[in-house]
Amino acid sequence: MALTQNTRSPQVMPQRRQLTVYGLTWSMPLVIWQLVFFVFPLIFLLLISFWLVKNYRMVPGFDTVNWIKMFSKGYFWDTYWRTLGYAAVATVVTSVLAFPCAFALAFKVSPKVRRWALFFLIVPFFTSYL
Known part of the structure; x- marks a missing residue:
């Protein structure tokens, strides 16, 4: 018998799990929950951190002044x-x-x-x- 040959029995080999529609269906509520209450608000906060502040109000625009001020x-x-x-x-x-x-x-x-x-x-x- 060659040394490179796999001598394990099929019962010992780990089985790979397949993605199924059933599994994806049950995971979708959790994925949607994470997107709605974590990912989207985080992206929104990141985007508005680049907005301008004029007269104590946030004005849509792109400026890195807030980030420069924070790190300096x-x-x-x-x-x-x-x-x-x-x-x-x-x-x-x-x-x-x-x-x-x-x-x-x-x-x-x-x-x-x-x-x-x-x-x-x-x-x-x-x-x-x-």
Whole structure:
């Protein structure tokens, strides 16, 4: 038997999925949702960022003054760096608190206590829905 010959059985070979009309039909509502509420508003904001400001009103036109002002003023950069610092601190604090809690829930706590602990951890996320 040659070394270059594939010796795997057909059952082990991964099967390729085919795009079907059924699958595309079920994915279209999500695609439309993303387009309407994310992609189109993002494109609109990008386009109006090139508009002119006259008498405190946005006037359709094409000008890069807004972008030049944003990248040349120092206080914009100060705000960006401060925001990045806040995000880094929040990431570190969250990681330091979350990993020991997750380890304890996964390996140290009994299943009955785990169920209640997960419940009390998840309940605060429901505040925006109630």
